[in-house]
Amino acid sequence: MSKNRELIISPKVSTSQLAKFLPQLEAEGIRMIYLDPKKIGKKKTKLETVYPSGLAKYVVLEKESTKPKGKKVGKRFQVLSNKDIEDILEIAKKGLDFVIVDVKDWKIIPLENIIAKLHKIHTKIFAIARTPEEVRKMFSILEVGVDGVIFSTSSINEVREAMVYLGTRNFDLAPAKITEIKEVGDGERVCVDTASMLHKGEGMLIGSRSNFLFLVHNESVGSSFTSPRPFRVNAGAVHCYTLSPDGTTNYLSEVETGSEVLILNSKGKARRATVGRSKIERRPMLMIKAKVKDEIGGIIAQDAETIRFVKPNGQLVSVTHLKKGDMVLVHAKTATGRHFGMEVSDEYILEK
Secondary structure, three states: OOOOOEEEEEEOOOHHHHHHHHHHHHHOOOOEEEOOHHHHOOOOOOOEEEEOOOOOOEEEOOOOOOOOOOOEEEEEEEOOOHHHHHHHHHHHOOOOOEEEEEOOOOOHHHHHHHHHHHHHHOOEEEEEEOOHHHHHHHHHHHHOOOOEEEEEEOOHHHHHHHHHHHOOOEOOOEEEEEEEEEEEEEEEEEEEEEOOOOOOOOEEEEEEEOOEEEEEEOEOOOOOOOOOEOOEEEEEEOOOEEEOOOOOEEEHHHOOOOOEEEEEOOOOEEEEEEEEEEEEEEEEEEEEEEEEOOEEEEEEEEOOOOOEEEOOOOOEEEOOOOOOOOEEEEEEOOOOEEEOOEEEOOOOOOOO
8 A cells, every 4th residue: 555645735715815725724633735835935834745846845847947956846637548647657766756647538547557557666756636426446556556646726615525535634532521421202303324445443423413423433342232234324313413535524414325424443443435325214212312521412313232332542432321520522622604514704603
C-alpha cells in the first residue's frame, strides 16, 4: 500500500475567500494545496504548496524552467495513449520527485499502467480528480492507488467526503456519562446492513441531536441467542440522525440501499461503507441520555442485548446492561443549525 497518501486541494474560491477557506482545510486534515504561493501572501498557514512557481515546496516544472535547489520537483502530463505513459516513465527516471497525471478518458486502465511502472522507482504519482467519486477511484486503483489526488473544489463538504475515501479523516470521540435510562414502549427501529464487513470496535454515529452522536457498535459479537452479523448496525429509532461521509446528517429513516454511511472505530478513524439494506421494524425501545461537560444528548434504541455502545477503554456494553454513571464514547460539539442536513454555523438552534 502507498504510504502518506495526500488529498491536494486546488481551492476554487476568490482571493478574498481564501482567508476563511484555508483554515477550514487545515481543520479537516489537509496538508497540501495546489495554489500560487503569492495568493497566500502573509496569511498564516502550515499548508504546503504545489504549483509552477519556485516559491512552492513542490515545484511543477514547465518547459523552459530550471530545477530549483532544495525543492521537490515534478511535471504535469496529459495521457492520451500508451506512448504518453512510456514518455512519463523515461522522464521520471531522470530525477522527478513526482508526476501530475491528467487522464481525461479511460481513467482506470492508464493509471493502473502508470502505477505499475512508476511505483518501483519511488516517483510519486499525483492524479487529477474532478469529483469526490473520482477521488475514491484514484485512491483504490490496483489496491495501491496514487500517492496524491489534486481535487478542485470550493465546498468543504466535498473535502470532508473525499477525506473519508482517503481513510485519514478522524473525529473527536469523548467519554460521556450516562444520566438516564428509560423504557419508552414500542417504536420503529432501523437496522443498517452494509455491503462490507465491519470489525470489532467499529460502528456508526447515531443520536437524537445532530451535535451529540453515540458510537453504536456493529453486531460482529453476537449474543447467546443470535449469531454474529458483522455487517449490521442496529442503529436506533427512525428519527435519529446519523453522520454521512460528506459531513451532512441523515435521518435513519432516509438510509436505503446504495446510501453511503460513515463507519468509525473507537479511536475516531472514519471510513465509508455502502448500505446493502435498511430494515425498519417495530420493537420495544429504550431512551438513553448522556452528558459531556454542558452538552446533554440522547438516543432511542431497541431494548435488546445485541445493541452495544463502546466504552472509553474500547470494551463494549449492551444497552440492557447499561447503568447510570457508566461512560460511553460519543461525538459531541456545540450545537449549530442545520438545513437539509448541512450545517448552518450562524443559526441558533436548541434541541432537547
